[in-house]
Amino acid sequence: MKPSKRLDQIPPYLFAELERKIAAKRAAGVDVISLGIGDPDTPTYAPIVAAAQAAVADPSTHTYPSNRGLASFREAVARFYDRRFGVELDPETEVMPAIGAKECIFNLNLAFLDPGDIALASDPGYPVYTGGPLLAGAEPYLMGLEPERGFAPDFGAIPDAVLERARLMFINYPNNPTGAVAPDGVFEAAIEIGRRHDVLVVHDNAYSETTFDGYVAPSFLSTPGAKEVGVEVFSLSKGYNMTGWRCAAIVGNAAAISEYWRLKSNIDSGLFEAVQLAGVAALAPELDAEVRAMNAVYQRRRDLVCDALAAAGVDVTPPKGTIYIWAPVPSGFDSAAAYCEYVLEQAAVVISPGGSYGPNGEGFFRISLTTPDERLLEAVERLSRL
């Protein structure tokens, strides 16, 4: 069997490798604490589960869903966007469900890129921003996110020859892996590139509901002009503890969403309607209190980890959002991967090397806060003993 050249060009998915390593250690009886994957450790909020139970028992959800999605799901997303972000969306044309943000981000590559085209990808960034273009036969161009710029790309540094070939741009705030929130002007600058160079701007909004210290994350679509050149992919995975459900929505530019629909009607058969109805329950105002309580938990864990790292001499900035701590690798290690290997071997703690999110992540490591407090504390204590 010979895999395609397309598949051979991309590295193995980061967490697939990590999972293999953890399994091998655990099989050998080692007490491994994984702070690798950003997968919430607490259950989906009870009202969402109850709505899903009722929906699963209703035979009307048992048939093929339409790719356009249930009107009730699209309307719930539109109401949420209005209430939460002050963004008006037409539920008929400007909202569609996605089988998780990952599916959506990947398929946007297939819908908008041809060989020779370029996708502008935040670096460090969610790996699908680079794997997606490659699998679509196109190329990613890495836009470095520098700490000095608040982790905004330096749009002015992108060569004209790249901008001429660019068709897509991937940005993401609050940001995985750096934890940065949208720096002033970043959305305006992205929109300007989109306008001038006919680039579809894709804002990956996986973390807007997970913020701390009173910070409220905006939608990309609340920036004037965003809807003319862009879409936002809103995921329920992290904010609602729903990673396993695969529930997200693409919102914004109607023409782009229509092309995404045209592609998907040839690829999959839509999002299980019971999951869409669970999404409707999640986005109701009554669930805001659950989200706030969850954020208090993550904020406490963030402080616990940052305090312990700071006490161990690590120069770490507590993030205002996301479920990640992004910190510099201590001196004496050749690479972030070497440090993470060392930590796994010596402390049986799994952390992610920054370089696996792109070359600009080199020199950093990422800790996920999706582990109960005692285990998190134990992990950080093991780290500081090294």
Ligand SMILES: Cc1ncc(COP(=O)(O)O)c(C=O)c1O
């Ligand atoms: C930035 C970012 N986008 C998208 C995703 C995937 O979201 P979903 O579970 O909706 O596919 C993640 C998950 O870690 C993420 O960090």
